[in-house]
Amino acid sequence: MPFGELRPLLTALVLPPILPLLLVLLGLLLAAGRRRARGLALALAGTALLWILSCHAVATALAGALLPPVRAAQPAQLAGVQAIVVLGGGIVPDAPEYGAAQPNAPTLARLRYGAWLARRSGKPLAFAGGVGWGAAGTGFAPEAEVAGRTLRDDWGVAPRWLDGRSRDTGENAREMRRLLAADQVSRIALVTDAWHMPRSVLEFERAGFTVLPAPTGFPAPQVRPLLDWLPSPDGLALSRQVLREVLGLAVARLG
Structure with a gap:
């Protein structure tokens, strides 16, 4: 193994x-x-x-x-980037109400924010995520396949680049570098949860990208203090x- x-x-x-x-x-x-x-x-x-x-x-x-603290990004800040990269956070492999695999809650939130930024900034969209290590050998669909379908069907956004091979954050960065290098893209806005952003930025900068963090899913109080x-x-x-x-x-x- x-x-x-x-x-x-x-x-x-x-x-x-x-x-x-x-x-x-x-x-x-x-x-x-x-x-x-x-x-x-x-x-x-x-x-x-x-x-x-x-x-x-x-x-x-x-x-x-x-x-490390991270701040929210706004579409106007994306003027200097060449692409928006959304990182996967998992799927629901069997969603009988849809008849197909669907993004789980974290992935869906990231996709929604990525699509929102793409529409308002005009920047092309990429998605990184295959079958994670925890799901190895299960036969689950790659996250990129599920995410691409969701972006097109739910928000009318067609991703330009899809990485369905990577299994963790480090591989996300390296596979995205391989895919985007063909189009000479090195300046990106990176979309993932706020708690995941520091490690993601580290990995993507190591891969050679200039990164604008575009976090979502900020930890915050959800109910009454008690x-x-x-x-x-x-x-x-x-x-x-x-x-x-x-x-x-x-x-x-x-x-």
Whole structure:
């Protein structure tokens, strides 16, 4: 098995919810033996960690504290770029109501913003994303195939370049460089989620692009303050994404 296919598994083991749950399990195992007090303390710590990381307010604070800040872009700022590049974030492989695979929520938000920028700036659009490492061997359609169809059918925007081969952010950058080099495109506006932008800019600049960040999906409060401090699936998902990006950015900088 290629190392790339192991990366999603290894990453999951050090991120919530698996890491806190492993702490709880280890604590319960210790408590069942001769280390009851230590085991219960560890299980309680794991439970508290899972609770805290599931709060959307905590996830938003982590994003602000641990990731470099990014600002929104407006169409007027795209005057100096040659193309808009949208990065994929996954698909829904089986959407029976449509009878075909569809972009998942993050990809759909990125596509919508990319199409919005393309219409207002007149810049050509590119999309980067194949079958990610986590979906290797599943037979899922490449993200680029799904995204291209969605852009044409839903927004009437025909992407000029589609990369259906890349499996991660680094490969997104290298494949886009290969595709866009034929048209001498090196200045791009890059569309992805705000929490994903720092690592994406790093990879695309390494590939030789001049990058204007065009982020979407900014972490922000979603409900009343009290509810924002209660555990929720959205809070846990955002905490996981932020911590994953902190880890991924550190690895990318070392690489």
